Amino acid sequence: MKEYVITLLVKVGVVAAIASFGVRSTAVQRMLQREERTLAQRLRLGLWFIALFLPGVAIRVFTRTNYPALDLGLEGSLLAGITGGYVCGLFTGILVAIPAMWNGELAALPFFAMVGVGGGLLRDSAADREDIWRFSPFPDVNVFRIFQPGRELRSAVLHASFTLGVVAVEFLRQVLGRWTPPKLFTLAHWGDPWPVLAGLYVSTYLCITIPLKVWNSTRTEAKLEEQQRLLMEARLQALTSQINPHFLFNTLNSISTLIRINPEQARSMVTRLARIMRQRLRNQEHFAPLREELNFIEDYLSIEVMRFGDKLRFLKHIDPLASDMLVPSMLLQPLVENSIKHGISGKIDGGTITLRAKRTNDRLVIEVEDDGVGIPEAELSNILDKGIGVTNVKERLKVLYNQDYRMLIDSQPGRGTRIEIELPEMQPRLRAVS
Numbered sequence: 001m002k003e004y005v006i007t008l009l010v011k012v013g014v015v016a017a018i019a020s021f022g023v024r025s026t027a028v029q030r031m032l033q034r035e036e037r038t039l040a041q042r043l044r045l046g047l048w049f050i051a052l053f054l055p056g057v058a059i060r061v062f063t064r065t066n067y068p069a070l071d072l073g074l075e076g077s078l079l080a081g082i083t084g085g086y087v088c089g090l091f092t093g094i095l096v097a098i099p100a101m102w103n104g105e106l107a108a109l110p111f112f113a114m115v116g117v118g119g120g121l122l123r124d125s126a127a128d129r130e131d132i133w134r135f136s137p138f139p140d141v142n143v144f145r146i147f148q149p150g151r152e153l154r155s156a157v158l159h160a161s162f163t164l165g166v167v168a169v170e171f172l173r174q175v176l177g178r179w180t181p182p183k184l185f186t187l188a189h190w191g192d193p194w195p196v197l198a199g200l201y202v203s204t205y206l207c208i209t210i211p212l213k214v215w216n217s218t219r220t221e222a223k224l225e226e227q228q229r230l231l232m233e234a235r236l237q238a239l240t241s242q243i244n245p246h247f248l249f250n251t252l253n254s255i256s257t258l259i260r261i262n263p264e265q266a267r268s269m270v271t272r273l274a275r276i277m278r279q280r281l282r283n284q285e286h287f288a289p290l291r292e293e294l295n296f297i298e299d300y301l302s303i304e305v306m307r308f309g310d311k312l313r314f315l316k317h318i319d320p321l322a323s324d325m326l327v328p329s330m331l332l333q334p335l336v337e338n339s340i341k342h343g344i345s346g347k348i349d350g351g352t353i354t355l356r357a358k359r360t361n362d363r364l365v366i367e368v369e370d371d372g373v374g375i376p377e378a379e380l381s382n383i384l385d386k387g388i389g390v391t392n393v394k395e396r397l398k399v400l401y402n403q404d405y406r407m408l409i410d411s412q413p414g415r416g417t418r419i420e421i422e423l424p425e426m427q428p429r430l431r432a433v434s
Helices: 002-022 026-033 039-062 073-084 086-096 098-102 108-124 129-134 139-147 153-179 194-261 263-282 290-311 332-344 388-401
Strands: 287-289 312-318 326-328 351-360 363-370 406-412 416-424
Touching: 002 039, 002 194, 026 039, 026 194, 039 073, 039 086, 039 098, 073 086, 073 108, 073 153, 073 194, 086 098, 086 108, 098 108, 108 129, 108 153, 129 153, 129 194, 153 194, 194 263, 194 290, 263 290, 287 290, 290 312, 290 326, 290 332, 290 351, 326 388, 332 351, 332 363, 332 388, 332 416, 388 406, 388 416
Parallel strands: 312 351
Antiparallel strands: 287 326, 351 363, 363 416, 406 416
16 A cells, blocks of 8 residues: 555656656747647647657556556546647547557557547637636635636536546546456556545546646746736837937927028938938837947937037047947937937037947947036936936836846036946847837
8 A cells, every 4th residue: 555655646746747847848838828729739739748648658568567657648648638629639649558559458549549539628618728727736626616706607617527527537447447358557446445546536636737737837927928028018119109209309390490591401401310210110129239320320410410510519439349239229319319408509619429339348338428518416316217318218228128237327517418328248138029
C-alpha cells in the first residue's frame, strides 16, 4: 500500500513537472491562447501533447512497468481533447497509444482515441471556451458552482460534468483492463481495496486538472502582458498625436503671419512643412536613428529661421558613434521648440540653440541648450509637469524606458536653459506599433 501511494504521488508530481516545462516556449503559449484553430494548428498542438506524454508511455512499456507512474497516456489524450478539440484529442490518443500497442495492449489505441474525442466533445459543449480553463483541482468547487447565484447554468453544469466525466473515464479503464483479452494498463484493478481505487481516481483527476490550472495561469499572465503592451501602445499613440497637432498649429501660425508681408517666404515655408509632414507620415515607428531626427530638426529650424531671421542661430556637436543609435521619434522637436518659444523669442537680440549628442558607457546623452532668458527658480522645480512639449517628452520616456532613463533641466535666469537626456543603448521594451 505504501509503495502504491508513493507511485500515485510521483505520478501527480510528474504531470505537474510536464505541465510547467511544456509552456516555457512562447510559441506554445500563443498556441494555448488561441481558441479558434485551423486543422494544421490543431495537429501542431497535438504534436506538442504527443511530445509531452508519449515518452512516459514508452518508458513504462520498454522498462517492463518499472516506471508505472510515468504512463500518462489517458490523461494526455483527455487534455488534448479538452484544450485542442476532438481532432487534436483523436490525433494525440492514437499516437500516444503506439508504444502500448507495441506491447500487445490492443485496447489502448481505441480507448485513448475515444478519450481524446470525448475531451473534444466536452470542449464543444462549453458555452464559453474560457470555462474549460476554469476547471478546479477541487471537485467540490466544480459541483458547488451550480448553486452559485448569478452563475450561468450551462457553465455550472459543464464544470460538474467535467468531474463526473473524469470519474467515468477512469472507471471505463478499470472495466477494459479487466475484461478485454489484451488487458489495458492501469495502476489498479477492479476488485482492489477501495482505498486503492479511491487513490487512483483522485490521482487521475489531479493529473488532468493540475495541467489545466498551470496552463491557465500562463495564459492569464500572457494576456495581462499583451494588454499592458496594447495599453502602452495606445498611450504612446495619444502622446505622439498630441505633439504633431501642437507643432502643426504653431507652424501654421507662423505661415499665416508671413502670407501678407512675405508671400514668397510663406510659400517656401509651406513647402518645407509639407516635406516635414510627409516624412512623419512615412515613418510611423516610435523609434528612429538619431541622424534622422537631426535631419528633421534641421527642416524644422529652417522654418523657424524664416520667422526669426538672424535672431535664431543653431549649432550642433554630434558624436559620429551616436548617429545610428535609436531615439524616440519626435524627441528633439518639442525641446527645440520650447527653447525657441520660452527662451530665445523673449530676447531682443535673439540667441543660439546648441544640440549635443555623445555615446558614453553604452548610453546616449543628448543636450539641448539655449542662451535665452532662462527659467525662474520658482518655476524650475515643476517645469517637467507643465507645458505640452517637455511634459510629453517626459511621459514618452517613462512609457518606453520605465526608470532606465534620466532627464534633467538646468536653467539660470538671463543665461539660458539646458536640457539633458540620457537613454540606454539597449533596445527598449517597445520598439514599434505595427
